[in-house]
Amino acid sequence: MNQALMISLLRKLVNLMSKFWTVFSHTYLSKVKSKSFIITTAIILALIVLMSNIQSIIDIFDSGEADQLAVVTEQEEIYSQLESRLEADFELEHFDGTLEEAQDAVGNEEYIAVLDIRESEEGLPEATYYSRDYTNETAQNLLESQLQQVKVEIATNQSGIDPAVIASIYEPVSFENELIATGDREVSEVKTEEELNGARGLVYVILFLLYMAVIMYGNMIAMDIANEKTSRVMEILISSSSPVSQMFAKIFGIGLVGLTQMVLLLGTGYFVITQKQDELVGGVFDFFGLSDISFSTFAYAVIFFLLGYFLYATLSAMLGSLVSRTEDVQQLMTPVTFLIIAAFMISMVGLGMPESTFVVISSYIPFFSPMVMFLRVGLLDIPFWEVGLSILLLIATIVVFAIIGAKIYRGGVLMYGTSTSLKDFKKALQLSKKE
Amino acid sequence: MTLKLDNVTKRFGSFTAVDGLSLEIPEKNIFGFLGANGAGKTTTFRMILNLLDQSSGSITWNGEKIDYSKSDEIGYLPEERGLYPKLKVRDQLIYLGKLRGMQKKEIVDELSNWLDYLKVPQYMDKKIEELSKGNQQKIQFISAVIHKPKLLILDEPFSGLDPVNVELLKKSVVELKNSGTSIVFSSHRMEHVEELCQYLCMMQHGKPILHGDLREIKRSFGKKNLSIQADFDLSFLENIPGIVKVKYFGDGVLCQIENEDVSQRVLEEISGKGFIRRFELDEPSLNDIFIEKAGESYE
Numbered sequence: 241m242n243q244a245l246m247i248s249l250l251r252k253l254v255n256l257m258s259k260f261w262t263v264f265s266h267t268y269l270s271k272v273k274s275k276s277f278i279i280t281t282a283i284i285l286a287l288i289v290l291m292s293n294i295q296s297i298i299d300i301f302d303s304g305e306a307d308q309l310a311v312v313t314e315q316e317e318i319y320s321q322l323e324s325r326l327e328a329d330f331e332l333e334h335f336d337g338t339l340e341e342a343q344d345a346v347g348n349e350e351y352i353a354v355l356d357i358r359e360s361e362e363g364l365p366e367a368t369y370y371s372r373d374y375t376n377e378t379a380q381n382l383l384e385s386q387l388q389q390v391k392v393e394i395a396t397n398q399s400g401i402d403p404a405v406i407a408s409i410y411e412p413v414s415f416e417n418e419l420i421a422t423g424d425r426e427v428s429e430v431k432t433e434e435e436l437n438g439a440r441g442l443v444y445v446i447l448f449l450l451y452m453a454v455i456m457y458g459n460m461i462a463m464d465i466a467n468e469k470t471s472r473v474m475e476i477l478i479s480s481s482s483p484v485s486q487m488f489a490k491i492f493g494i495g496l497v498g499l500t501q502m503v504l505l506l507g508t509g510y511f512v513i514t515q516k517q518d519e520l521v522g523g524v525f526d527f528f529g530l531s532d533i534s535f536s537t538f539a540y541a542v543i544f545f546l547l548g549y550f551l552y553a554t555l556s557a558m559l560g561s562l563v564s565r566t567e568d569v570q571q572l573m574t575p576v577t578f579l580i581i582a583a584f585m586i587s588m589v590g591l592g593m594p595e596s597t598f599v600v601i602s603s604y605i606p607f608f609s610p611m612v613m614f615l616r617v618g619l620l621d622i623p624f625w626e627v628g629l630s631i632l633l634l635i636a637t638i639v640v641f642a643i644i645g646a647k648i649y650r651g652g653v654l655m656y657g658t659s660t661s662l663k664d665f666k667k668a669l670q671l672s673k674k675e
Numbered sequence: 676m677t678l679k680l681d682n683v684t685k686r687f688g689s690f691t692a693v694d695g696l697s698l699e700i701p702e703k704n705i706f707g708f709l710g711a712n713g714a715g716k717t718t719t720f721r722m723i724l725n726l727l728d729q730s731s732g733s734i735t736w737n738g739e740k741i742d743y744s745k746s747d748e749i750g751y752l753p754e755e756r757g758l759y760p761k762l763k764v765r766d767q768l769i770y771l772g773k774l775r776g777m778q779k780k781e782i783v784d785e786l787s788n789w790l791d792y793l794k795v796p797q798y799m800d801k802k803i804e805e806l807s808k809g810n811q812q813k814i815q816f817i818s819a820v821i822h823k824p825k826l827l828i829l830d831e832p833f834s835g836l837d838p839v840n841v842e843l844l845k846k847s848v849v850e851l852k853n854s855g856t857s858i859v860f861s862s863h864r865m866e867h868v869e870e871l872c873q874y875l876c877m878m879q880h881g882k883p884i885l886h887g888d889l890r891e892i893k894r895s896f897g898k899k900n901l902s903i904q905a906d907f908d909l910s911f912l913e914n915i916p917g918i919v920k921v922k923y924f925g926d927g928v929l930c931q932i933e934n935e936d937v938s939q940r941v942l943e944e945i946s947g948k949g950f951i952r953r954f955e956l957d958e959p960s961l962n963d964i965f966i967e968k969a970g971e972s973y974e
Contacts, residue, residue, distance in 0.1 A: 248744075251744065252743075252744045255743070255744050255747075255776070256743070258776070259743075259774060262770070262773045262774055263774070266770050266773075270762075468759075471757060471758065471759055471760055472753065472755045472756065472757035473757040473758055473759055474757065475726070475751075475753045475755070475757050476751060476753065476757050476771060476818065477771075477774065478726055479724045479725075479726060479746065479749070479751045480746045480747075480751075480771070480774040480775050481743060481746065481774050482743045654721070654726060654727070
C-alpha cells in the first residue's frame with residue numbers, strides 16, 4: 241500500500257470518527273439536558289428515597305400503641321395459654337365484664353374485636369369472634385389456629401395419650417436433598433441453594449432493567465430519529481455525515497443516556513440502603529440476595545444486557561427512520577414492545593421451570609435470548625457451547641439488523657408519507673439501492 | 676474544481692426521475708438549474724450529494740467521486756427548511772458546523788458575522804420555532820455556507836423571502852461566487868436565474884432540454900421580442916410573415932419574431948400609418964424560452 245493511499249484512508253477514518261463523536265455527544269447532551277429527562281429522573285429518585293424510608297414514614301403517622309382485642313371468658317387457663325402462644329401486632333386483654341359490654345366497647349373503638357371463649361360439654365374450648373366488619377381476617381385466622389392448638393392439647397390431656405406421642409406425630413418428616421455426581425461434572429459444580437437464590441434475585445433485576453431499558457430507550461431512539469425527519473433537518477445531517485455512522489452514534493449516545501440514568505438510580509438506591517445499614521443484617525448485596533453469585537453470572541448479566549439493548553436499539557432506529565411523523569412512531573414500535581413483553585413473560589414462566597423445552601427453545605431465539613438464556617445461565621448449569629451458540633446467534637442477528645437497518649435508514653430518511661406498512665421497508669431498501 | 680455529471684440516470688422502480696443527464700459545471704460560477712416541479716432537480720442534487728446512488732452514469736468533483744470524506748467542502752440548502760425547531764440558533768449552527776468539520780469558536784465568530792450581515796443579530800439566542808419563515812430561511816442559508824464550502828448547492832434558496840431579503844441573499848451568493856465557491860442553484864423563478872447565472876440547464880421530465888451559456892442559449896434561440904406601442908390598430912401585424920405570436924396589451928402589442936430582420940419589415944409596414952410611441956427590439960426572456968421548450972417536449 242503506498243503512502244498517499246494510507247494517508248487518505250487515515251484522513252477518512254479520522255473524519256468519520258470526529259463526525260461520529262459530534263453526533264454522539266450532541267445526542268447524549270441534548271437528551272441529558274432535556275427537561276423531560278431531568279424531571280423523570282428526579283421523580284424516580286424521589287420515589288426511591290420515599291420507598292426506602294417507608295417504615296419511618298409509617299411510624300410517624302402510627303400512634304405507636306398496639307391494637308387491643310378483648311377476650312371474654314371464664315376459662316382463665318385457656319386465656320393464659322392463648323395469650324402466651326400468640327405472637328401478633330395486637331394485644332389480648334382479658335375483658336372484665338359481660339359480652340354485651342365488650343361489644344359496646346368495640347363500638348366505641350376501644351377494641352378492634354371481641355373473642356368470646358366458652359367451654360363445650362366435652363370440656364373443650366369454643367369461640368365466637370365479634371367484629372365490626374370482615375376486614376381484619378388475619379387476626380381472626382391467627383386466633384383460630386392458636387385456639388385450635390390449645391384445644392388439641394386439652395383433648396390429648398383428657399384422653400390420656402402421652403404428650404411425647406403427640407409431639408412425634410406433629411414433628412416434620414426428615415427429608416433431605418442430595419445430588420448425584422454424573423459423568424461429566426462434579427457435585428461441587430452444581431449451583432448451591434444460596435447461589436440459586438442469589439441468581440434468581442439477579443435474574444429478576446436484570447430482566448426488569450432490560451425490559452425498562454428497551455421500552456424507554458428504544459422509544460427514545462425511534463422518537464429522536466422521527467423528530468429529525470419531521471423537522472427535515474435529516475437531509476442536512478445525512479449530507480454532512482454518513483447515515484450509518486449517525487445511526488450508531490445515536491444508538492450509543494442514547495445507550496449512554498440510559499447508563500447515566502441507571503447509574504443515578506442504582507447509586508441513589510445503594511446510598512439510601514447503606515445509610516440504613518444498621519437496620520440490615522449483612523451488606524447491600526445480602527439485602528438483594530446477591531452476595532452468593534458467581535463472577536460468571538455477573539459477566540453474563542452484563543453481556544446479555546448489552547446485547548439485548550443493541551438488538552432492540554438497532555430495531556428501533558430502523559423503524560424510527562421509516563416514519564415521517566412522530567405520531568406514527570408508537571404505531572410502528574408496538575410490535576417491538578410486544579416482542580419484549582413476550583420475552584419478559586417467557587422468562588417469568590422460566591423462573592419457575594427453567595428446564596422446560598419451551599424455555600430452552602426460546603433461549604436460542606435472538607429476540608428472547610437476552611432474557612431467557614441469561615435466566616438459564618443464572619439458574620442452571622449449562623454447557624458453555626449452549627451459551628456461546630446463543631450469544632453468537634444474537635450477535636449475528638444484531639449484525640444483520642445493523643446492515644439492513646443502515647440500508648433502510650439511508651433510504652428511509654428520504655422517505656416522506658403517512659403510511660406505516662411493511663411496504664415501507666421495501667421502498668426504503670429500494671431508495672438506498674441503485675435502482 | 677469542476678463538477679461533472681456524465682450520462683447520469685436515476686430510476687425509482689419503473690419511474691425514471693433523471694434520464695441521461697450530462698453536465699459540466701465550471702468552477703467559480705453560478706450554475707442555474709431550471710425546471711418545473713418534478714423535473715428531477717432535487718433528485719439530481721441528492722445524487723450529487725451522495726444521498727442517492729445513480730442507477731447509471733458517473734458524478735465527479737474535481738475528477739474524484741464525491742463521498743463523505745468531501746462533505747466538509749460541500750454546502751447544501753435543501754428545498755424544505757430543515758432545522759431543529761427547539762434548538763437555539765447558536766446551538767443549532769454549532770452542531771451543524773461541527774458536522775462540517777468546524778471548531779466551535781470559528782462557528783460562533785462566523786455566525787455572528789453572518790447574522791450581522793443579514794441584519795438579524797438579535798436571533799443568536801432565539802429558538803428556531805420563534806422565528807418567522809423568512810428568518811428561518813436566513814438561518815438555513817447560513818448553515819449551508821458557514822463552513823465556506825467549495826461547492827454550494829442551493830435548492831430554491833429564495834422561496835418565502837420578501838424582495839428586500841431576496842436582494843440581500845442574492846448579494847451574498849454573488850460574493851460567495853467571487854470568493855471562489857462553485858454554486859449550483861435551482862429555481863423556477865426565471866428572473867433570478869437570468870440575473871445570477873452564466874450557465875444553466877433546463878430540465879423537463881428528467882431530461883435536459885436546454886444546456887449551456889445563457890447568452891449563447893438566447894442567441895441560438897433566434898427569436899426576438901418586438902414591442903410596439905402606437906395610436907392605431909395593430910391587429911394586421913398577425914398577417915406579416917415572420918411574426919410568430921402577437922400578444923395584445925392595453926395600447927400596444929408584444930410580438931415574437933423569427934429573427935432580427937423581420938423587425939425592419941415590420942417597421943416599414945407600420946411607418947406612416949400613424950403616431951408610433953414605442954418600437955423596441957429585445958432579447959427573448961428566459962421565461963419565453965422555457966415556455967416554448969417545455970411546450971415542445973409536451974407535444
